[in-house]
Amino acid sequence: MSTDESQDIDSATTAVQQPDNKTRRYDRQLRLWAASGQNALESARILVLSASATSNAVLKNLVLPGIGHFTLLDPATVSAADAGNNFFLAGPASVGKPRAAEAVPLLRELNESVQGDAVIKHVDDLLADDDGRAYIRGFSLVIAHNLPTSSLDSLSRLLWEDIGDPPLIVVRSAGFLADFFIQFHEQCISQPHTDETPPSLRITRPFPALLEWARELDLDNMDPTDHGHIPFVVILVRIVDDWRREHGGALPATSTEKQAFKAAVRALRRKPDEENFDEAEAQAWRVWAEPAVPSDIAALFTLPPLSGADAPLSETTPNTAFHALLRALAAFVRSERGPGALPLSGALPDMRTDTTSYVRLQTIYKDRARVEKALFGALLAEECPDVAPHVDPEELDTFVKNAHHVRVLRGRRWGAWAADRAAVASSLEMVPRETATHLALNALSTLLNEGPDGSKVSAEALTEEVQKVVGEGVALPSETEDAIGELARAPTAELPNTAAFVGGLVAQEAIKMITRQYVPVDGYCVVDLVDSWTGLVGR
Amino acid sequence: MAAAAVLDGTPAVVDWPDRYHHVDQILDKPGPRTDPSFLAGNEVKDFLRNKCKILVIGAGGLGCEILANLALSGFKDIHVIDMDTIDISNLNRQFLFRPKDVGKPKAIVAAEFIMKRVPGVIVSPYYGKIQDKDDDYYMQFNLVICGLDSVEARRWINATLVNLVDPENPESLKPLIDGGTEGFKGQARVILPTVSSCYECSLDMLNKPTAFPICTIANTPRLPEHCIEWASVLEWPRVFGDKKLDTDDPEHISWLYTTASARAKEFKIEGVTWSLTQGVVKNIIPAIASTNAIIAASCCNEAFKIATSSAAYLNNYFMLIGVDGVYSYTFEHEKRDDCPVCGGEALDISISKEWTVDRLIEMLIEKQDIQIKKPSLSTTTKQIYFQAPPQLEELTRPNLEKKVSELIEDGDHITVTASTLPFNLTLRIKYV
Numbered sequence: 001m002s003t004d005e006s007q008d009i010d011s012a013t014t015a016v017q018q019p020d021n022k023t024r025r026y027d028r029q030l031r032l033w034a035a036s037g038q039n040a041l042e043s044a045r046i047l048v049l050s051a052s053a054t055s056n057a058v059l060k061n062l063v064l065p066g067i068g069h070f071t072l073l074d075p076a077t078v079s080a081a082d083a084g085n086n087f088f089l090a091g092p093a094s095v096g097k098p099r100a101a102e103a104v105p106l107l108r109e110l111n112e113s114v115q116g117d118a119v120i121k122h123v124d125d126l127l128a129d130d131d132g133r134a135y136i137r138g139f140s141l142v143i144a145h146n147l148p149t150s151s152l153d154s155l156s157r158l159l160w161e162d163i164g165d166p167p168l169i170v171v172r173s174a175g176f177l178a179d180f181f182i183q184f185h186e187q188c189i190s191q192p193h194t195d196e197t198p199p200s201l202r203i204t205r206p207f208p209a210l211l212e213w214a215r216e217l218d219l220d221n222m223d224p225t226d227h228g229h230i231p232f233v234v235i236l237v238r239i240v241d242d243w244r245r246e247h248g249g250a251l252p253a254t255s256t257e258k259q260a261f262k263a264a265v266r267a268l269r270r271k272p273d274e275e276n277f278d279e280a281e282a283q284a285w286r287v288w289a290e291p292a293v294p295s296d297i298a299a300l301f302t303l304p305p306l307s308g309a310d311a312p313l314s315e316t317t318p319n320t321a322f323h324a325l326l327r328a329l330a331a332f333v334r335s336e337r338g339p340g341a342l343p344l345s346g347a348l349p350d351m352r353t354d355t356t357s358y359v360r361l362q363t364i365y366k367d368r369a370r371v372e373k374a375l376f377g378a379l380l381a382e383e384c385p386d387v388a389p390h391v392d393p394e395e396l397d398t399f400v401k402n403a404h405h406v407r408v409l410r411g412r413r414w415g416a417w418a419a420d421r422a423a424v425a426s427s428l429e430m431v432p433r434e435t436a437t438h439l440a441l442n443a444l445s446t447l448l449n450e451g452p453d454g455s456k457v458s459a460e461a462l463t464e465e466v467q468k469v470v471g472e473g474v475a476l477p478s479e480t481e482d483a484i485g486e487l488a489r490a491p492t493a494e495l496p497n498t499a500a501f502v503g504g505l506v507a508q509e510a511i512k513m514i515t516r517q518y519v520p521v522d523g524y525c526v527v528d529l530v531d532s533w534t535g536l537v538g539r
Numbered sequence: 540m541a542a543a544a545v546l547d548g549t550p551a552v553v554d555w556p557d558r559y560h561h562v563d564q565i566l567d568k569p570g571p572r573t574d575p576s577f578l579a580g581n582e583v584k585d586f587l588r589n590k591c592k593i594l595v596i597g598a599g600g601l602g603c604e605i606l607a608n609l610a611l612s613g614f615k616d617i618h619v620i621d622m623d624t625i626d627i628s629n630l631n632r633q634f635l636f637r638p639k640d641v642g643k644p645k646a647i648v649a650a651e652f653i654m655k656r657v658p659g660v661i662v663s664p665y666y667g668k669i670q671d672k673d674d675d676y677y678m679q680f681n682l683v684i685c686g687l688d689s690v691e692a693r694r695w696i697n698a699t700l701v702n703l704v705d706p707e708n709p710e711s712l713k714p715l716i717d718g719g720t721e722g723f724k725g726q727a728r729v730i731l732p733t734v735s736s737c738y739e740c741s742l743d744m745l746n747k748p749t750a751f752p753i754c755t756i757a758n759t760p761r762l763p764e765h766c767i768e769w770a771s772v773l774e775w776p777r778v779f780g781d782k783k784l785d786t787d788d789p790e791h792i793s794w795l796y797t798t799a800s801a802r803a804k805e806f807k808i809e810g811v812t813w814s815l816t817q818g819v820v821k822n823i824i825p826a827i828a829s830t831n832a833i834i835a836a837s838c839c840n841e842a843f844k845i846a847t848s849s850a851a852y853l854n855n856y857f858m859l860i861g862v863d864g865v866y867s868y869t870f871e872h873e874k875r876d877d878c879p880v881c882g883g884e885a886l887d888i889s890i891s892k893e894w895t896v897d898r899l900i901e902m903l904i905e906k907q908d909i910q911i912k913k914p915s916l917s918t919t920t921k922q923i924y925f926q927a928p929p930q931l932e933e934l935t936r937p938n939l940e941k942k943v944s945e946l947i948e949d950g951d952h953i954t955v956t957a958s959t960l961p962f963n964l965t966l967r968i969k970y971v
């Protein structure tokens with residue numbers, strides 16, 4: 001279109017399909033997790049135990065972005081204190097009525113596309129029979145806030161029995177202090193969004209079209225404008241090619257060689273203002289610091305699925321598709337038909353060049369990425385013939401594009417860490433305030449289990465409890481007193497700000513678990529809102 | 540006060556027994572890290588619930604959360620300012636608004652919602668700009684919390700509160716608590732005007748907005764963003780002249796989208812979408828409920844601690860990154876002696892003797908710790924360049940081409956002002 005043909009507003013807008021209301025409503029979050037993340041959220045069914053201020057704060061942050069369904073399980077009736085600290089109750093008008101039933105409509109009105117119901121029952125009643133246990137296991141995620149330890153032990157055990165059981169987020173808070181932990185078997189993340197390792201551009205392993213371009217460059221007789229527009233990728237491929245010819249196929253390895261390589265880049269520059277050569281020099285690290293397969297990814301090739309090292313992948317293996325894709329990735333790297341590296345992502349950063357060269361480069365990268373994805377698909381079918389037909393093409397596409405930084409996390413059972421005395425003792429030395437706070441919250445849970453009104457809680461009783469857990473001989477750091485003192489001050493206080501803070505953190509983690517995008521916290525996340533910090537123990 | 544306390548014709552609700560059961564556990568006794576000046580019991584409760592007056596700036600993503608937290612914490616005299624109306628894209632996080640509220644002023648809808656949900660709390664809304672209010676207005680508050688997405692507005696309120704400080708009058712020091720989020724990241728900070736690092740002191744911590752060179756946009760587009768910038772920066776004024784581009788008008792976005800798509804097609808560039816077009820021209824920052832909840836809670840927790848002295852408050856910066864696990868960093872941001880707002884010392888600037896006034900102005904706009912959009916320059920004796928009024932601009936325009944060294948001696952001071960910012964920046968020029 002030439003500039004004279006610019007359309008006026010009317011004719012332009014009639015042709016354009018504007019986004020629908022749902023897309024407009026979710027615009028600010030779709031920019032983070034896209035339609036795939038949104039679909040995952042909308043398919044999720046979560047169970048939340050207790051309609052406390054904290055639980056309701058978590059739910060608010062999940063209803064707003066459009067979780068599919070939630071069930072709020074709580075046997076309690078609304079107290080005068082609840083009516084004062086919980087935004088999702090109707091103030092004094094709710095007092096005396098079932099807490100879950102009062103909260104659900106006020107949560108649902110935040111987003112009419114979300115389903116939600118209240119169940120006025122104690123979790124112990126559900127845990128007591130097969131139907132109840134199956135019901136709990138049928139959710140995609142369970143979140144429990146300040147659940148008595150007796151119930152929590154049974155619940156966490158239940159959800160640890162089978163590798164297919166849903167993750168459980170255990171949340172505890174009192175006064176200014178809180179912690180939470182995600183009990184999960186395995187979390188496979190194909191889109192971590194961490195962006196710490198940019199995908200390889202294959203400069204040292206160029207595919208044919210790229211190498212051809214680099215070799216055909218007539219650097220000495222080129223038009224000066226064209227010379228200033230050679231993309232840095234092509235410059236580097238060319239210099240690597242020349243370097244290898246002169247060094248028996250080896251790449252620069254010592255720091256002298258690396259300097260010599262950079263000097264070779266500078267030597268080709270004709271004018272001081274050729275920014276494409278500046279870029280080539282700045283990006284030269286890719287020549288020596290880009291492994292064929294990053295070590296984190298290589299480690300995944302030998303990771304046995306949770307179902308057992310030699311067990312064939314089947315429908316019942318958790319994260320079947322992901323493990324099949326991992327096997328295909330390992331096969332891809334081994335394959336003689338492949339590049340001996342991870343598949344090309346197809347993404348290209350912006351660089352100093354003209355439109356024609358950039359589009360040409362982008363086209364050859366995209367074409368090559370398509371070829372390698374096809375090979376990857378073929379290897380998937382060879383390696384995992386039973387699973388391959390069930391792998392969603394979009395999932396395969398995402399996996400290949402992110403192959404350089406996919407992650408697999410393996411979780412632990414709730415409470416397992418605190419029983420490991422050696423680990424706790426070393427943690428008390430390494431991260432004293434975080435560890436002390438977590439242990440103090442453990443002690444508080446124990447004492448509240450004996451007297452839910454807080455009557456058994458005192459600084460002395462808490463200290464005694466902590467000492468019992470770490471062992472009599474272990475010296476407690478001074479931070480222990482800080483944490484214990486705060487808990488003794490407000491053992492049953494659920495502060496509105498602490499509830500909102502923890503509600504935000506837990507909802508973020510729930511979104512990560514559900515969308516399998518971003519990286520959830522691995523360990524106990526500890527919060528202190530006196531000194532305003534968060535920390536991590538028990539990794 | 541009396542009129543506002545009566546909702547729907549029903550009298551003001553008195554606190555019911557046990558209403559503050561949770562918060563009172565904190566207010567009735569000190570913790571191990573509580574300052575000895577803490578007045579546990581009725582005195583602190585009376586101040587919080589009957590005397591303390593707090594201002595919330597912004598009733599958007601952070602503002603909605605802030606208002607709810609303050610109301611539940613026991614603040615009862617809350618004021619809120621916001622100049623925006625509700626858009627459908629707010630509903631994924633601004634939880635006091637419903638689809639029926641789209642188009643209405645945020646401050647008013649938010650205030651009504653809080654008063655209905657939390658009995659006995661008065662929220663006084665103002666639908667307008669913070670710049671509409673004078674020093675007397677700001678002087679009435681004990682605390683100010685900001686949940687803004689505009690750097691310009693933050694700089695304004697920060698400078699206003701610093702200027703408000705009268706060393707003779709301790710009441711004139713208004714703690715400013717500021718929050719901000721982007722996707723899974725955010726920060727909260729406490730600013731004690733003139734005492735601790737202010738917003739202006741940390742201007743260089745901001746991410747620089749992506750700016751595409753005009754020659755790339757005009758001659759060598761490579762990315763879909765370049766085509767969109769071409770449509771909005773070059774084509775719109777060419778086709779529509781003085782007509783202002785309204786990025787909230789879907790028809791305008793449609794035109795940009797169509798125009799950018801056509802250019803992209805011509806250059807074989809892929810990836811121009813409606814969403815990207817809107818994102819680029821409106822400079823949209825991704826925003827979710829959960830991150831806003833964390834940061835707003837952190838701001839309100841600091842406000843609660845400052846108002847009650849029940850625990851030490853943040854000194855002075857809390858940063859959260861929730862992308863990879865939960866990572867946060869709490870640190871003290873240092874006050875800058877050459878901060879134009881709170882520092883008092885001139886900012887040393889080294890420039891070449893060859894630099895023109897125009898080049899110096901370009902630097903003032905670009906430099907990360909200055910970022911003054913339309914600077915006017917003068918000395919105690921000379922007018923160097925003034926952006927307004929038009930006659931003065933015309934009179935001083937010839938100076939733009941002159942070398943700074945022709946006008947200013949080495950070591951002399953230049954005063955920089957801008958109509959959008961309520962402070963002067965003093966530069967000490969050094970030639971290198």
Ligand SMILES: [Zn+2]
Pocket residue numbers: 736737738739740741874875878879880881882
């Ligand atoms: Zn300052």
